[in-house]
Amino acid sequence: MIHSVYPIAQAGYDSAGQASADIKRQLKQLGVDSKIIRRVAVACYEAEMNLIIHSLGGAMELSIEDGWITLQIHDKGPGIPDVELAKKEGFSTAGEDARSLGFGAGMGLPNMMRNTDDFLIASQVGVGTLMIMKFKLV
């Protein structure tokens, strides 16, 4: 079993993508199918950018067990007031700083959902957001 934790800082634009790149490298070393790696990498990178753009800080946890890759993403807030709205393509609350970097197009959550075999999101304003993304290995 593999379990790695990657803390992600609020507005940590300078190191953005490093955690996802490391997760991708780990999966490659394990010999995971390249199509699966690609889906994990896309979902993971979107999640990492979401933490950087929107959260007050959080972490991504990678675990591989029983034929599943699981990415658990949690943050310290601020929470999403309307999760169903956030899932809609094109909806974004990202600020100008994120947009100027090529993000904030309202494709993050749709991209994550589309790439996962099992997707769960729960959020409470003032508490935080939890996402669990699962990918079947075979």
Place this chain on the structure above:
Amino acid sequence: MTVKTDPHDIQEDPMTSAFQHAQPSQTGEQTQGLRLRQVAQALDAAVLTGEDHLDIVVQSACCSDLMSDVLAFVHEKAIVLTGLANAHVIRTAEMLDLKCIVFVRGKRPPQDVIDLARELGVVLMSVNKTMFVSAGLLYQAGLRGSPMKWASREGTGQAQ
């Protein structure tokens, strides 16, 4: 009416030779693609890093300044034309195993971004042309777009 048939004349024009290389095969619509060297020639691009990888063949191209759209739509063996010149473009390429990014409108990323690309083996080019003109030249040279479907799953989740 005279038609120029001397093959040497045709070969000397990089656009024409790129086009010949990428003629659609007789068995299907997919082209043979273009070598990155031919992409650079067709665009008259400056290669910022990755001179050693110019023999890599790419099959399609995508134009976007939105990295989420690149993550959603771009398939492997594609190049990305973008006006965005920061490290996120390189990270996006890394996530998707893309081999080449073309910066249009004369954009050049800062040196640390070029260094990151070198480390990851991603070819970077800079072109003094608009995105529209750059895309047109590559289309003329034989590249086509990715199919308009989500890159995440094969055959499912057709884009609306």
